[in-house]
Amino acid sequence: MSLLDRGPETVVIYPAGPVLPDGTRGAEGAPVAVRCRVQPVTSTEQPEPGYLDTTVYRVIARTLPAGPWARVTWRGxxxxxxxxxxxxxxSARTRHDTATIRRR
Known part of the structure; x- marks a missing residue:
């Protein structure tokens, strides 16, 4: 067991649906819970009231069943x-997947 196999965080990944002939996306796939590590990448806070902050995190896990347009829930x-x-x-001990997530 390594830090990749027993990360302190759990994220739920909803894989994006397939692209349909009309260009839209089909229904999301079944949710998958993944143990991982989550690290902050950037945080931009606007000084003006009423603006939202944009925070980006890196998710590191042994395997991530995610792709572009996938939805992730983490900490509510x-x-x-x-x-x-x-x-x-x-090697078998160091292989892993990394994804960048941004708050919706």
Whole structure:
């Protein structure tokens, strides 16, 4: 067991549905709970009242069944996967997936 297998956080990933012939997306896939590590990447806070802060996090896990447009729930909030997750394929002990999430 490594830190990749027993991360302190749990995220629920709802894979994006397939692209339909008319260009829209089909229904989301079944939710998958994943143990992972979540690290902050950036945080931009606006000084003016009424603006929302934009926070981006990195999710690191052994495997992530996520892709672009996937929906993620973590700590009671909904997040979107930004771009394609990176699949790092090293040895059996070090291979892992990394995805960047942004709050919806």
């Amino acid at each position: 909030r909904t997040w979107t996967v930004v771009g394609e997750p990176a699949h790092r394929r090293g």
